[in-house]
Amino acid sequence: QKEVEQDPGPLSVPEGAIVSLNCTYSNSAFQYFMWYRQYSRKGPELLMYTYSSGNKEDGRFTAQVDKSSKYISLFIRDSQPSDSATYLCAMSLYNQGGKLIFGQGTELSVKP
Amino acid sequence: NAGVTQTPKFQVLKTGQSMTLQCAQDMNHEYMSWYRQDPGMGLRLIHYSVGAGITDQGEVPNGYNVSRSTTEDFPLRLLSAAPSQTSVYFCASSYVQGVQYFGPGTRLTVT
Numbered sequence: 001q002k003e004v005e006q007d008p009g010p011l012s013v014p015e016g017a018i019v020s021l022n023c024t025y026s027n028s029a030f031q032y033f034m035w036y037r038q039y040s041r042k043g044p045e046l047l048m049y050t051y052s053s054g055n056k057e058d059g060r061f062t063a064q065v066d067k068s069s070k071y072i073s074l075f076i077r078d079s080q081p082s083d084s085a086t087y088l089c090a091m092s093l094y095n096q097g098g099k100l101i102f103g104q105g106t107e108l109s110v111k112p
Numbered sequence: 113n114a115g116v117t118q119t120p121k122f123q124v125l126k127t128g129q130s131m132t133l134q135c136a137q138d139m140n141h142e143y144m145s146w147y148r149q150d151p152g153m154g155l156r157l158i159h160y161s162v163g164a165g166i167t168d169q170g171e172v173p174n175g176y177n178v179s180r181s182t183t184e185d186f187p188l189r190l191l192s193a194a195p196s197q198t199s200v201y202f203c204a205s206s207y208v209q210g211v212q213y214f215g216p217g218t219r220l221t222v223t
Binding site (some may be wrong): 004006008032036041042043044045046049088098099101103104 | 116143144152153155156157160170202206211214215216217
């Protein structure tokens with residue numbers, strides 16, 4: 001069983017929809033939770049970053065961490081065609097910033 | 113500020129050849145890491161470094177070698193390339209906690 005599980009999709013939604021992306025994990029010691037966005041043939045770019053539990057909002061994006069359920073989510077409101085990309089969840093232990101464990105990535109397509 | 117840079121962008125090798133993938137960062141980050149990305153597998157950690165002179169293995173280290181003589185540079189060496197090493201390679205850097213910043217990647221094909 002992988003330490004981090006993520007539904008690979010693909011996920012296709014109409015423009016303006018609310019998108020929900022999720023990951024589950026098995027290691028309860030993870031402390032840092034990240035969402036990266038990766039456009040085709042590009043490197044991953046950081047989208048959201050959360051330490052421990054709770055919610056974080058940045059514009060149309062909201063990240064949630066539920067450590068009791070070992071479950072993290074990324075919500076995208078009013079989705080745009082420019083949001084079409086692969087979304088990767090990643091997490092790490094305390095003081096181990098160089099060792100990210102990634103999910104498989106979810107491919108999202110937002111149709112105009 | 114160039115961030116994380118990687119060279120080359122593309123490379124084709126024959127089985128058994130060796131080569132070095134270059135990675136440099138100008139953000140004075142302590143941590144640097146190498147990942148490979150294969151379809152359906154996400155990114156998997158090959159090797160990482162917590163500072164100059166200190167390296168350690170990640171999830172998939174076999175067939176790769178690293179060293180870190182300066183804070184800025186973290187080259188990845190393929191000792192004897194195999195078709196199973198065909199992949200996209202990403203270098204990343206960070207401070208101690210959490211967030212890593214990625215380079216643009218090197219696409220490697222081994223025939």
